[in-house]
Every structure is written in C-alpha cells, then in structure tokens.
Amino acid sequence: MYGRAQKIIYAVFVIAVIILGWSLDNEYYLQLLIFIGLNTLLALSLNMLMGYAGQISLGHAAFYGIGAYVTAILTTTYNVEPILALPAAVGAAMIVAWIVGIPTLRLSGYYLGMGTLGFGMIIHILFREWSSVTGGASGFVGIPPLEIGPLIFDSRRSYFFLVWGVVLLSIIMCRRIIDSRVGRALRSIHDGEKAAAAIGVDTKKLKVQVFVLSAAMAAMAGFLYAHLIYFISPGTFNFVASIRIVTMVVIGGMASIWGALFGASLLTLLPEWLHAFSEFEMVVYGLILMSVMIFLPRGLTRGVIDIYYRYRKSHDK
C-alpha cells in the first residue's frame, strides 16, 4: 500500500511537471518554477544531512557556490565544455566536503553549527576576494549556456525540463537511500549516536559520507544555476543563502523528501507574492514563517497530514 501511494505521488508529480512545462508560455513563471526546482535540490541535499542524519550545516551555500564557480571558471576562462565541467564542479564540492567534514563532523549540536558557519564564510570571502579568478565582488560574467551534445538549453522551457528532470532523479535517489540499510543507519544517528555505534554503525564514516553526498547535490544545483543565469556573484552564496536553505528544510518538514519541495516552493514564491506589501514585505514574510512554525511545528508536510487526520477523525464521530 505504501509503495502504491508513492507511485501515485510520483505520477502526479511527473504529470504536473509535463503539463506546466508545455502549457506555460510566460517566461517569468517558467523562471520562477526553475528557481523552485533549484531550491528544491538545495533543500533536498540539506535534508539528507539535517533532516535524516541530524547534522546541521549553516554553510551549505558554500557548496552551491563551489558548483557554480567551478563551472563558471572552467567553461568561461578555460573554454571547457559545460558537460565536462559538471563532474569537475560536483567533484570539487565533494572533495572539499570530505576534507572539511572529517574534522568538522566530530562536533555536534551548536558547535557543528558554528563550524559549518565559519566554513561557509571562508568560502564566501574566497569568492569575493580572489578577484583574478572569481571576478571578485562584481561577479563573474559571460558564462555560456549549457550544451549536451546536440541539445542546447538556452530557452526557459528546455531549462525547466532539465532542472525538474534532475529534481525528479534526485528525489528518487534520496528515497532509495532513505529506505535502504544505510538510510536506517542515518536515522539511527539522528536518534542516538552512541546507540547507533553500539549496534555497529560506523557513525563517523557515515556522517562524512552523507555530508559529501549532500555537497554533491548542492553543487549540482550551483552548476545548473550558473548556466541558467550566465552571471554569478558572491552575494548569492553568502551566509543568508545558507540560512535560507536551512529555513526551507525546517518549514517544509525535517526528514521529509516532499517537504523539501514544499519548503522550497513556499520560500521562493513568498517574496514574489509579498511585493504587494512593498515596504512591509519583510515583516509579513517573517510573520508567515513564524506562524508556520508555531502552528505546524513539524513543518508543512507533517502539519498538513496531521490536519487531514484530525479532520477525518472529527468527521468519523
């Protein structure tokens, strides 16, 4: 039954993506949906680390940035094909995650938060100050569009399908990991690291592995972002961006794959809708996030499911 429900959800998701992709002609809406897709990837990547394994990262935008900058530098400065830059971008983020993860993931709780925060800041400063390579504070211009063989992703519609295809694959991959032996071990680390170790889970190794996976997914999002906008600047990958990813995970629902999608959607759409409030935009934005956390403390996904059950219960009586 569980498997069937999953299949229906996947089917709905795929059909929704296809219908939206074909029917929408408005560039603005397509762009918005592409951004939701990229943010979903980011939220999904952090959710594996934070929601499932229980390890907080306040520097996740750094991996997003590494993915974007590596492909920008390779494709523009060195004229590498974008498709060849992809493994380099993702690989670079994985190597950095591995090197940083081994000492940092020994920390836990607030201290891990602090450690990753510091890491994020260092990478952000690197993007901003290493002007000869990264273009510095004014950004990196002239990134070419993404070409894969004969396919050129230079229209919004084609990019929409590309990004959501990657999102779908990532969701399937995460789902499979979570339902596997390794996924159970990840959740056990979240509940009790010592207990997990006592039953034979190599907690240190597993934490670094999930950190590396998470960095790879974030770098993938960064790669897609760079070839979408053709221009990147350090501000996109700063501390606030890291916090936004954390917020998406928490608002959407920790340890929930679809929660990443809901959280990313809400946080991408809210600022657009709230333009109407002009100078009060940020106030309303903050109030909405606060209300979600007060009334749906377990995030949108669990919250909506709980409300549904409560509703059904009250009707059964």
Added chain:
Amino acid sequence: MLRVRNLKCFYGRIMAVKGVSLSVNAGEIICLIGANGAGKTTLLSAVCGLLPTWTGEIEFEGQSLKGLDPPAVVRRGISLVPEGRMIFPPLSVMDNLRLGAYTMYKKKAAEAVEQDLESVMTLFPILRERSDQPAGTLSGGEQQMLAIARALMARPGLLLLDEPSMGLAPMIVEKIMEVLEVLRSRGLTIVLVEQNALAALEAADRGYVFETGAVLLQGSADELLADKDVKRAYLGKDYGDFYDAV
C-alpha cells in the same frame, strides 16, 4: 571466551575502574552486580569500544580488543544491550531490528537476516504484532525486548546486557531472565550487569560483586546468594540476622 586483565578505565583524570580482572567462559551466564558508580557500565563500555580510554588487557576469543571502534567489536561478535535500552523511538520496530543487522551485509547475509528476524520474533512474539509501530510507542518491557532482539540481529557470540531489569515489573524481569536462559541453551554466552542482584544471581552461573571500581567478591551464583555481605548489601535480606550476628 572473554578475558579482562587488570583493566583500568579513565574519564579524563578520574579512574572509574581500578584494576579489574575477570573471565567469562563460553556458554556461561555471568552477572556483575554492585551499586551505582561501581564501574560496571564503564567496564562494558570499554569492552564494546565505546570508551577508548583504558589500560590493561581485554581479550575476546584470544584476540585483543585494544584500539577497536564499536563497529569492529560488533563484527567480532560482541553485542551490547545498552543501559536505558536506547532503541530508536521514531523508527518502526522492524527498522530497529533491521538496524541491529547493520554489520551483517558484508557476510552476504540477506537470507540469514530474514531467518534471524523470524527467530527473534518467535522469541518475542509481541515484536511481530508491533512490527510496523514506531518503537517509541512500546511499553518499557517491550522496548527492553526490542533492545535484546536488536542486539541478537548481529549474531553475537557474546551478549552484554546493561541493567535489563531497570524500571520493569518483576513479572517482566522474570520473563527476560527466562529468555536469557533459552539463549544460553542455544550456545550464547551472556554477561549481565544488574543492580537487581537477586534476579541476576538466580539466572547466572557465576557472579562478580563490584564496589567503587574494583571486584570485591567473586564466586558461583549460589555462593554469592548465600554470602552474608552480599545478602546485607544487595539482597536486602536477613538484615536483622546480620546485625544479631555482629
């Protein structure tokens, strides 16, 4: 099977176990009794690799456990049922059990794991009934059974139990001790750490009495049950007799 020689365990500069030696033979049930802070749990943590700061010797089946991390110890065939059960509350009972078999994949043991699941669920039928429920919704006794079942999933040769009777009704304690007896008859060796000395000694073959980090007394379970000091200090019996005798 397990041999501990002159074990000293440290928390920072504090020595919690001060030179303990003990041995466990294959097929035995051994109990370690003693009050809070006597060093029993510390000793188990050292054996399992959870506490790396110890000196002395710990040998399992003739090989030293020095420097092994907990997963390596589990792979050698030692499983711990930790104090306070430490099940994973949001995970289902089934997922908890499968986690217990985490180290089994290298032995290409998908089939063996299914067999083990069947066998622990026959041992504890309640776990079969509750297999889809989150483990946190189980009662204390059921959680303890789950913790034992989870430890068995790694196919240990030596099972270490830390206070399995903690917070449980006497009837449940009796049931758990019966299960240990069954497990022993299947060839498992068991070390039982207990404050409930009476229940532990009734189940065990031999026992060690701990006090402030050292072994105070050792002997067969019957000897210890009859010992005056043990009676006074841990069994709460014959208190008056003891005083009269003095």
